[in-house]
Amino acid sequence: MWKFFEWAWSLSWGDGIALLACLFVFYWCKKWIDNRFGSLNKRQKREMKAIVREAMDEWADGVDYLTPNKGEGRYYCSKPDCEGVRFSE
Numbered sequence: 001m002w003k004f005f006e007w008a009w010s011l012s013w014g015d016g017i018a019l020l021a022c023l024f025v026f027y028w029c030k031k032w033i034d035n036r037f038g039s040l041n042k043r044q045k046r047e048m049k050a051i052v053r054e055a056m057d058e059w060a061d062g063v064d065y066l067t068p069n070k071g072e073g074r075y076y077c078s079k080p081d082c083e084g085v086r087f088s089e
Contacts, residue, residue: 011019035041040048 008016008019
């Protein structure tokens with residue numbers, strides 16, 4: 001690492017400015033690639049949220065929330081005193 005600083009210190013002004021310009025372009029390209037392909041943008045986040053919400057609503061339409069003392073059905077609960085969930089078949 002120290003050798004890099006020695007090399008950079010010995011550069012002429014023209015070479016130093018060209019190096020900084022190249023580093024800036026590489027950094028800008030990296031940020032563009034990360035934003036374009038690395039994560040979801042706002043529109044994609046909204047679409048993903050809408051899809052997940054729609055799937056949750058569809059799942060909730062076919063589910064009855066019951067206490068363990070009511071009705072017939074399969075109950076899924078990890079605690080004995082909590083409410084269970086019965087799936088319609």
